[in-house]
Amino acid sequence: MKETLQQLLNNCIEKGSEEELSALAHVLKGFEKKIDHNLPQFIDGLLHLERKIDQEKKICEITVPLNPVWNNALGIVHGGITATLLDTVMGTAIHAILPEGYGAVTNQLNIHYIAPGIGDTLKCKAEIIHHGNKTVVISGEAFRSDGRKIAHATGTFFIIKK
Template sequence: MKDALHQLLNNCIENGSKEELHALAYLLEGFQKKIDKKYSQYIDGLLHMERKIDKEKKTCEITVPLNAVWNNSLDMVHGGVTATLLDTVMGTVINAILPEGFGAVTNQLNIHYIAPGIGDSLHCKAEIIHHGSKTVVISGEAFRSDGKKIAHATGTFFIIQK
């Protein structure tokens, strides 16, 4: 496995353009942070997420730097990346307030894309609207670095026993 990985990595380094090498370095830096236990999940490391959870206010905020890795063919953040960030920020706040032995999983996610995801970073925030015994309803918003809202989401999450 290590030999194949070395060969793949060396091939990428030898043949990659400057932009491709920058993207590879970005991904590897995030992966290294996961290895170093700075992140608990791979997606956190790959996206270089910074989280801020306020359990008392039942809110969460996530900021990620933008990189060409996440862009679509129009050179803006792919909508699926924005959806992943919104799903993550909403799920994080719910899971942070649930009692030990319980977790929440996405049941429904509705996203309204408003503006292109461009700039230096994306900042997402989520707030719980309703917390029932079996489901939680939550809203989330994504903003680009100039403060323009790029997406608004609502979601329903099932509460499950781990």
């Protein structure tokens, strides 16, 4: 596996443009962060997630640096990346309040895209609206670095026993 990976890296380094090499470095730094900090999910490292959780207020916030690797053909953050960030912040907020031995999975996610994802960072916030025995309803918002809201989401998550 190490030889195959080394060949892939060498090929990318040899043939890649400066922009492609910058994107590759961003991804590799994310993997390094995941390994060095023993992060629970690959996505945490890949997206360079920084989390803040306020269990008392039932609020979670994540911030990620933007990089062209996450852009669509128009040069703005791909909507799927925004959706992933919103799903992640909402799920993290829910997991923070669940008792030991329980988790939550997305049942329904509704996103309204409002403005293009541009700038240096994206900040996503989530707040629990309703916490029942079997489901949690939550809202989330995504903001770009100039403070403009780019998306609003609501979601329903099933509570499951691990």
